[in-house]
Amino acid sequence: MTTGHGTGLKLEEVHVFDTHDDRLNVNEVIVDNPLAIIYKNVKTKLSNEQAEVHIGDKEYKIDITSFEINPENLFEDLGFGSIIDYEVINDKLMVRVTGQISPALSIGDIIIVYEYRNQMYQAKTIDFISDIDKNPFYGPVKH
Numbered sequence: 001m002t003t004g005h006g007t008g009l010k011l012e013e014v015h016v017f018d019t020h021d022d023r024l025n026v027n028e029v030i031v032d033n034p035l036a037i038i039y040k041n042v043k044t045k046l047s048n049e050q051a052e053v054h055i056g057d058k059e060y061k062i063d064i065t066s067f068e069i070n071p072e073n074l075f076e077d078l079g080f081g082s083i084i085d086y087e088v089i090n091d092k093l094m095v096r097v098t099g100q101i102s103p104a105l106s107i108g109d110i111i112i113v114y115e116y117r118n119q120m121y122q123a124k125t126i127d128f129i130s131d132i133d134k135n136p137f138y139g140p141v142k143h
Contacts, residue, residue: 014086030120044078
């Protein structure tokens with residue numbers, strides 16, 4: 001459900017309901033907040049030359065010099081939360097949270113795939129994708 005939108009802004013919430021015998025049950029299933037997942041599992045660093053994203057033992061480095069951003073316009077660190085987009089892709093609940101280095105420039109997305117575990121939806125995988133052609137939220141993944 002979209003809760004906010006505008007220029008450079010898209011906020012969504014997800015609501016999952018337990019079903020039994022093809023009837024809607026009154027029990028809503030908890031889905032972990034994607035920002036909480038990111039703040040617990042993702043470390044970032046931003047300089048005038050590059051952005052770094054660390055997720056577990058995976059490290060991503062993005063050269064930002066080609067964007068020719070005035071250093072005064074850069075955030076102190078990557079910002080998350082202005083674009084939160086939920087989808088069910090290939091029968092998997094997923095969320096895309098865009099990482100921004102300035103008010104007008106994003107460098108990629110954190111993609112969280114959820115799994116149902118311990119009576120709630122929790123993160124199964126967390127990845128960073130900077131290549132739009134490999135991002136499942138932008139159509140079929142090209143290999």
